[in-house]
Amino acid sequence: MSSPRAASGPSFRRTRSDRTMTLPATISTRLGRVGWVGIGAAVLIALLFGFVFLRGGYLLTVMQLAMIYGLFCVGLNFFMGYTGQASFGQNAFAAIGGYGSAILCVQYGLPPILALVVAMAIAGVAALVVGWPTLRLRGHYLAMATFALGLITYDVSVQWESLTKGYMGYAGIPPLGIGPYEIDDERAKLVCLMVILLFGLWISNRLRDSRFGRALRAISTSEPGAAALGIRIPRYKLAAFVIAALYASAAGSLFAHVVGFISPEVFGLQMVVVTFTMLYVGGIGTVLGPAIGAVVASLLPEVVRGTGRFQDIAYALVLLVLLVYAPKGLSALSGLGRPRAATPQAGS
Amino acid sequence: AAQDTIKIGSSLGLTGYGSITDGHWREGLELAVEALNAKGGVLGKKLQLVHEDNKSIPQQAVLVYRKMMTEDKVVAFDSGCISAGNFAAASFVTRAKLPMMLCSILPQQPEEQKWAFSFLPPPKFEVDSRYEFLKSKTDIRKVGILGDPSPYGSLMRKFALEDAKEFGLEVVANESYQQEDADFSVQIGRINAAGAGAIIMIGQGNAVITVAKNIKSLGLDKMLLLGSVNERDLLVEAGRVLGDRYLFPSPIIQVAIDDLALITDPKARAAAEAFITPLKAKHGGKIDTSMSSRAWDSLLMLAQAMEAAKTTEGTAVRDAFEKIGPYVGAGAPYEFSPTQHVGITKNPYVIAYVKDGKLAINHDGR
Amino acid sequence: MALLSVRGLTKRFAGLTAVNAIDLDVPEGSLFAVIGPNGAGKTTFFNMVSGFLPPTEGTIAFAGADITRLRQDRIAAAGLVRTFQLVQLFKGLTVAENVEVGFHLATRGGVTAALLRPSWFRRQEADVHARARELLAFVGLGAVADQDAELLPYGQQRLLEVARALAAKPRLLLLDEPAAGLNAHETDALAEVIQELNRKGTTVLLIEHDMALVTRIAHRIAVLDFGCKIAEGTPDEIKRHPDVIAAYLGAEETPEAAHA
């Protein structure tokens, strides 16, 4: 049973408190800067994007959803990657965005862009209000509390039928557009989403390498250390949480406008699982990781769609292989190419 | 080769909460395709069924609908019961002018309803047949409702509350549950405490087994459980727990599977036989027909509309479909028209129960 | 006037009084050491002063203002910065970035500034980069500035923590066993660093077991035992103090340590 190489090795080094309390920041930051490999990854994604754009068909939709989820993940990465906190409930804010957009457009006739912004504001305030007490929790308890937020929001969106129409769902949500110009064409939608995602990434990159971003990353590895240097931990955690909520809300709104229909399931547990997958497959804590993860994890099921009834099995297996062989995400694979490679690999 | 086949798409919840229902819907579709192709296909071409799993969630439904439209170039849809998934896709299917046959309820937008045809009996029928049973066969006059919040369930609850008076019944408790709940004892206890003699359960799926178990373990041995339409496996499993105190509306074909004589109308019996014979040949004894029979009907009617339209072009097929007029199917009689896109207009249900592991019609009340 | 002034400071855990009614005054500009046996309550004392533990009783005044029970970051903002006995590095960050975080209090700018990058912000960032490197050079870590902090050997991690604390420009710097894990040469270098910054005006409060270091650089020493302050005085007084010898140094220890 025991291969001595695997059994020994530096694999033991981390203690539990390392693993639970501080999320992944250790891996993250050193790979975070958009270096050569980042550029390589970006080029690859751009090629994939170009391929899908030219090929057309339903992969356009796959890519659209990837961009939307990607935006969600870039936001989540602020909280989980940079700041090292766990949130299983960011879908709550996506729901606020989605339903906000739907209701504001359909009931109150707001133009989509305005609806999106107003919904983001609502989500931001909501994040502020619930985050303030909740973020005192740590580790699994924070994970659970945020998880509860997501579940509560889900149930409310199911039950509050007068507002949300429950499982019936909200249909007839207008597409994005400015004034009389609606973005109707699938390719145009994709380009628009891509631009929005790039903007989101640009923000992420700017914030990461700044006083603000450094404070977040400091918190992720040592809260006492950060506090001793005068960083107001609750405030920074809250800021990261709110930023994540703003991204999530924008993603939720975009889903509503791009698909034209939402129902509670759109923002259900599935969303949590999918976005987690994206974050970890891409590489949490890195700038590009969330976007890479979103594209890869979105295309993966389509690649294995041909297996028919075995699609989920194939998907789960590929996912497991990815997680086992690139446990720190695809963008961390790039670390191999950097000098002073970070992590010793057992047996290598 | 693409021109030699006519592709029909189907978005099905093969995993997730719709899995059992949609699995049967697929069986019906596949059977119909085989039968049609055996007779030479439609418009001289072979039919081909393309189906994808939407995992019972709308996001996936959007993807698979698009996939079938753009990759497979299907000319029409015949999709399963995941209402939200069908709603999510309805807008762009409508824009592409493709007709969609549905196992679920119709989308809510008027322009989308023009392209969708529902083969689901309207919720009122399910309610009324149970109320009628209570009124005529029992002396129970107080009932409690236990329902889930699915689209179909919500509609049904509305009727359950509205129609009770009509049948001289009083709804004394109005409880709800969620599909995945593991226990309903509290709700059932409240219904019992309110003095109800029967529970009107609203909602498909596995939950009925737990409800039956809960009634039993609460020792309520007078309480009747009147469940929703359901899959044969679930009916039998729940019936095993509560015996003849579990009653449910069933399309007659579901009960008549071993004894077609139960279907009195000869035309309907012939339609049922045409369906059941190949079904039994293919799937043996363990079969469910409540979903698959309507799936079969839907595809045969779609084929008929194509033949009538002499094309597979969406608008023509849709118009032809609206002109089919009264149609006696295996699962029910239908009457679609330009103004009527919910095809089942007469209550197709009988009240049945489980007897020795088989479904039986309740003739005498108990 | 004393920069730090502690009165009756007490901490009780369940049945144990870890710190017992301590009074202490640290004059501005001094280099003050706290010594005592293991478990005497030194770290607990630090934890209370720096806001990491709420005291059971007592008051803490810093620069004339009461800071008892103030949040840690507020205390740091007031100019009281600490290091940790178990190093608390930011492991995912490079050595230089660790120090840059140290400049948090000395700089400003949040999300908006980071996004818009006005010229003052860019200057500030550039300044922070440059000064971080200066500080690293000052403590002798210049060569490893771009390395991952996590991978430093233990001794260098301690130095990094000191450098990081310095970046915060503290008025009072609390150092919890900074020389642990350093060899004699490295300890000498550290001593110079501490003395140098003390000369530049930073008041230092130091916990150390390395008596050679303490007696060489400290102006004044307080000795804790079982949570109580048993002595306070100049290094010479302390070295000769019978209670201190009994409780802490041990008879044969003094010459040994002195010569190391």
Place this chain on the structure above:
Amino acid sequence: MTAADATLVDARPAADGRPPLIEVAGLSASYGRVAALKPVDLRVGEGEFVTVLGPNGAGKTTLLRAIARLVPGAGRISFRGQDISALPTHKVARLGIVMVQEGRGLFGEMTVRENLLLGAYGLGGAGEEIERRFATVFELFPKLRLRADQIAASMSGGEQQMLAVGRALMAGPQLLMLDEPSLGLAPRVASGILDTLGELNRNGLGILLVEQKAPLALKLAKRVYVLASGSVRAELPADQIGSHHDLARYYFH
């Protein structure tokens, strides 16, 4: 360089022909591309007390970790003649090679007593022997007896170090490897631990000690290895290194 010094001690097997307690030949280890340990030869005889000195980052910790098989290394490690260079850590430990880690490596959320009990994990259920070892450890560190039911993480720094050493002794080691055990200990306790090690050594326990505090470390050791930049710069009899001896000349270069 130090070739002269390096031959001051005879490093061949003891005269009686018994293999040394532990013998390391050409052991190297690296983290990714960092060669933390270049091929190193080292030996601890039966009942010998050997100290490794060296500046920060010399690779001392890495050396101990490689012997304990916590870092994969290339080269040969043998214990009483048996090749252990491919064994997993826990099997190495079961042979009696016990290590006190830098930074203590306690089970933070468990009590002092539980930590000590785990030290005796290899003993299985043998109650009496465990009690005997408890007594020894408590005698050595009375503080631990007082705090037996305290959670390890809440102990003071020095108390934790005592616990780490105590736990290692509970294991009844054949070779005890200590990585800076004096770290954070009050001078009295530090020399106390050293005295204990000396006594254990006199009773036949082989000890491999990594220490920064040269004077302490040299009091007991018979031989000293000086490690710098991952290589052994010198191997000296301990009594050759007086307070006058400038170790630094081995450190740099």
Place this chain on the structure above:
Amino acid sequence: MPSLVELVQSLVNGVGIGLVYGLIAIGFCVIYNASGIVNFAQGVFVMLGGMFTHAFLIKLGWPLAVAALVSIVAVAAIGVVVHVAVVRPMWNRKAPLFAIILATLAVQLLIEQIVILTMGDQPRTYPDFTPGGPLKLGDIAISYQLFWILGCGALMVALLTLFFTRTRAGRALRACSQNREAAALLGIPVDAMLMLSFALSAALGAAAGILITPTQYTAYGVGAPFGTNGFIAAIIGGFGSAPAALLGGVLLGVVQSAAIVVVGAGYKNVVALTVLLIVLLFFPQGLFGGRGKKA
């Protein structure tokens, strides 16, 4: 206004479902205690316990005890496979904890799909262990199966507590979660211990599944809701201690049933989870998890 009988019956029902949650929660504790991993595949172990027992009991007609025992062993073996094939390689590559947790979710998906393919998607159930019932105390009814759940749950809790605090292996398991290196340095075979924890946890999950299937049903998809409720129960109790997990489950059940009475079933989870949040705000380590708080 609900009558007293109705209220008491609701309370009893709440305790009943709460015990079910608690039983599921217990399984989480073992792996968590040994590794810090929250095994989201725990729900499928529960599901498999029910599925296997159903197959042996109903399809093959084995006696209940034999069916249950064989099922537990089989599920434990699956737990070992999960460890060897997924968790161990990830751990040895220093995967972040949440990546491992994500992998357990993938394992859940995988096992669910394999179950659909091999055993179908129909729900199954089998009768209470003791036929008859319920026990009537005045107007209050208590199902016999509840006593089985309570009894076995208490037994499991007691044995687990003893195991973790009093036995060498139990202590060693906890040690592994806190510091794997140190554990290995003391001769504890860390990998084997973790494997043991997966086997044990899977076995406990299976036992839970076997016990609760008679109160409802099992089907390929119940793992997720089971897991979610068990996880919530474990958190309320304070993660990582079996008695607390069981109590946490009961508390969850009671709050839910009170919520159904007061605001209706639609919002029962909203209420229960809000209560959970409030509990967490005042007891950030769970209700019974006060131990080991760091300064």
